[in-house]
Amino acid sequence: xxxxxxxxxHLIKTRGQQVTLRCSSQSGHNTVSWYQQALGQGxxxxxxxxxxxxxxxxxxxxxxxxxxxxxYSSELNVNALELDDSALxxxxxxxxxxxxxxxxxxxxxLTVL
Amino acid sequence: GQNIDQxxxxxxxxxxxxxxxxxxxxxxxxxxxxxxxxxxxxxxxxSYNVLDGLEEKGRFSSFLSxxxxxxxxxxxxxxMKDSASYLCAVRAPSGGYQKVxxxxxxxxxxxx
Numbered sequence: 001x002x003x004x005x006x007x008x009x010h011l012i013k014t015r016g017q018q019v020t021l022r023c024s025s026q027s028g029h030n031t032v033s034w035y036q037q038a039l040g041q042g043x044x045x046x047x048x049x050x051x052x053x054x055x056x057x058x059x060x061x062x063x064x065x066x067x068x069x070x071x072y073s074s075e076l077n078v079n080a081l082e083l084d085d086s087a088l089x090x091x092x093x094x095x096x097x098x099x100x101x102x103x104x105x106x107x108x109x110l111t112v113l
Numbered sequence: 114g115q116n117i118d119q120x121x122x123x124x125x126x127x128x129x130x131x132x133x134x135x136x137x138x139x140x141x142x143x144x145x146x147x148x149x150x151x152x153x154x155x156x157x158x159x160s161y162n163v164l165d166g167l168e169e170k171g172r173f174s175s176f177l178s179x180x181x182x183x184x185x186x187x188x189x190x191x192x193m194k195d196s197a198s199y200l201c202a203v204r205a206p207s208g209g210y211q212k213v214x215x216x217x218x219x220x221x222x223x224x225x
Contacts, residue, residue: 033213042117042200042215043156056210090155097211098143098204100163104155 003027004093006105013081014113021076021108023091031097032074034066035090037107043090049074050097078110086112115139117216119201124222125191133186133219135201143211146202147175147186150218156200159186188221196223 003026013019025032031050035043045058049068063079072093078085088109092102116138125131137145144163148156160168162177162184174187188195198218204211 035215040217042202042217045212045214048210048212056207056212058212100144100161101158102146102213104148104157106155 004091004103004105006089006091006108008108009106010109010111012111012113015081015083017081017112018077018079019081019110021078021089021091021110023074023076023093023105025072025074025091025093026103029093029095029103030072031094031099032068032072033092033094033102034074034076035092036060036085037088037090039087046076048097055097081112083112086110115203115205115207115212115214117201117203117214119199119216119219121217122220122222124224125188127191127193127223127225129191130187130189131191131221133188133199133201133221135184135186135216137182137184137201137203137216139182139203139205139214141206142179142203143206144204145175145177145184146200146204146213147173147184148200148202148215150198150200152198159199191223193223193225196221 005024033048034046037043048056068074088107119135147159150156160175202215
């Protein structure tokens, strides 16, 4: 177990709705990255937060947004949900942006109907 | 951009040795990771290479050649529980930050 916790673990939404996913990073870690993993695919980078600032973003539209709080926990928000947003959303924490290991949470499995 | 290639599926026999290859094309390089992921679970860390050469950790070893853009993960004495997907990921600079890009994963099936 990595010490990274995500919530909720599973959720079902309908098209057009909004969702907020949460991640508590491992103690002492100041960097959080979010990934989307569709079935049978590798994790796709959404964005990264370092010390409360977004410092990198992948090829995802603006309806994917996030926050990092002073305790370094993080949220991923997705607006106007589409069917293709159905996936496992993974959060990974690390100490700094050059760490030799990313610690993953168990993920939040989102189903959009 | 960053491109990572690895085979999508492999099959190996319990007790045998298997090598999973990964090639990458990136603008810059700041480390390569291998992760194991069982179906429906989070990726778990196996290894991190930043310099050329072989890193050994128990039954698992990882090799890196930066000049060739090539890495492999070697699994020895295969066990049934090693059936999983193995993800290769590369860290490289991208637009002023460090981005970790994952390959599609190699699904390994260990058979008796």
